Amino acid sequence: MARPSLHDRVEAARAQRAALGRSRVRRTVARRDGAGCLVLDEGGDGRWLLDFCGNDYLGLSQHFAVVGALQDTASRDGAGGVASHLVCGHHATHDALEGEVADWLGTPRALLFGSGFLANLAVLQALLGDGDACVQDRLNHASLLDAARLSGCRLRRYPHGDAEGAIRQLRSLPEGAAVLATDGVFSMDGDVAPLRQLAIVARAQQALLYVDDAHGVGVLGPDGRGSVAAAKLGVAQVPLQLATLGKALGGYGAVVAGDAVLVAHLAETARPYLYTTALPPALAAASLAAVKLARKDHWRREKLQATIAQFRAGAIQRGLPLLPSDTAIQPLPVGDDRDACAWSEALEARGFMVAAIRPPTVPEGGARLRITLSAAHDPLQVDALLEALERARDQVAGARASHGDAAAAAPLAARA
Structure with a gap:
């Protein structure tokens, strides 16, 4: 029996997208x-x-202090990250950026990643496995959904913004570790997750609450600390949260901030952290300048x-x-x-x-x-x-x- 042609399959999928008005074109x-x-x-x-x-x-992506930090660091340290963080790619600028973000968000420690997608893959794959579960909002970002699937855990989804739906899903699960994961600000709807209610649900069901605050950090909460701070929650209620560097901060990359023990575990075991080249120091320097501006402006x-x-x-x-x-x-x-x-x-x-x-x-x-x-x-x-x-x-x-x-x-x- 002949194998199906992948080329034919791809062409059929392209034709279907065109017929539905869903072709995607880069600008x-x-x-x-x-x-x-x-x-x-x-x-x-x-x-x-x-x-x-x-x-x-x-409006920070073109700010003279941000661009200047990028240019100055690139002229001194080059264009690339050279190696993974645990080989020889971890730079003093990476340390400074992690420390600044941790201080800003009021967490003990932070860890730098090449992108928010990588960071979400890292968190769920490092914390969950067979026999565990991840319960997520139905409108979560694709990276959270992919991360749960690739971790090998059970993925359960609840209706958008429905804390009662989240607790029903958690109650229905067999024994095993559980993460309750949600966007802070939903990227396609623009609304904010009911984080205080979700924190109560997570505590009641002994689940870890993880918030991807890619679209909240910088713009919401006191001093722009994001949706978690806006909900008056801290590390005790939200042990891990993600802050992207590529949206309100105008750069590239992401930081996972939170409980020191959990962040240290990510640094030693998360495959998307261990097996990829570190973010170029020049990009980290640009983000460090942007964080300082976001905090004071x-x-x-x-x-x-x-x-x-x-x-x-x-x-x-x-x-x-x-x-x-x-x-x-x-x-x-x-x-x-x-x-x-x-x-x-x-x-x-x-x-x-x-x-x-x-x-x-x-x-x-x-x-x-x-x-x-x-x-x-x-x-x-x-x-x-x-x-x-x-x-x-x-x-x-x-x-x-x-x-x-x-x-x-x-x-x-x-x-x-």
């Missing part, structure tokens, strides 16, 4: 300047667009909150349907995959870059525009986006109505 950014980006088309020609879909929430969070309030008020005034989010992530549900793409294209024609998010990133029927706001945006830019959204809505609705009229007329034409 090439040639340059960034503040909230603007120069985007190249297929012919190599560029056009400046206002970026309303990135994750640079505090309270005005950045204040400006971001004012921008969020302006956008939501304007959207309500124009009848634009937003999900209930008070964070920098402001999803506008569209429903139909092709309509979401049409909205995105209409916005780009007016000078705005806003990504259309479709399944499987979001549930079936949940296609949306994922609009993100930053301290780098000014009020005039937000007003211009709101006007463009209103026009895009009317344009897509008009095109849909015309298409419907044409479809209805087709049988009459055939009979004639």
Whole structure:
């Protein structure tokens, strides 16, 4: 019996994505300047667009102190991490960054990883195995779901934001260690997990609560310490949490912070930490500068909150349907995959870059525009986006109505 052709399978999957309106196309950014980006088309020609879909929430990615730290360290220590941390790749700058983040988040220790995806893989694979379980919010990031599956433990999921659902899942499990894992801020909905309730659930069921706060650290809580601090929780309730360096802090990489014994265990046993090259010291230096700015520049969070309030008020005034989010992530549900793409294209024609998010990133029927706001945006830019959204809505609705009229007329034409 002949083996199936992987090439044919891939082609069939590509054709299916195209038929469903779910093809994914990379956009090439040639340059960034503040909230603007120069985007190249297929012919190599560029056009400046206002970026309303990135994750640079505090506007730190281009800050002169952050870029300067990167350049200075690269000129002294080179471009690469050279080796894994436990061979000869661990640098004094890595130590300094881990210490700064641990101090900021109020935890005994922190550990640096190359990305948030790697960090989540490391945590769950190092802590769980056969006979154990991981209970997760249904809308958790893909890295948490993959991490649980690769650990070999049982994966159970509860309805989004439902602490009672979480406790039901934990109660139904046989004996074995358990981790209750959740996003702090959900990346596609922009809402915040009910962390205080989940902490009670974890304590009652003797589970470890792990929070991936990739979209919370830097923007929420006192001094930007994230959703865990905003919920007035500490290491006793949340023994481990993830802080990304690639979103509000504008750099690259991630840090897992928390209980000293657990973090030390990760440093000695987590495969995504042991068997990969350390983050380049220059990138760590840039993130260290960004953390220091995020800690002291309270005005950045204040400006971001004012921008969020302006956008939501304007959207309500124009009848634009937003999900209930008070964070920098402001999803506008569209429903139909092709309509979401049409909205995105209409916005780009007016000078705005806003990504259309479709399944499987979001549930079936949940296609949306994922609009993100930053301290780098000014009020005039937000007003211009709101006007463009209103026009895009009317344009897509008009095109849909015309298409419907044409479809209805087709049988009459055939009979004639």
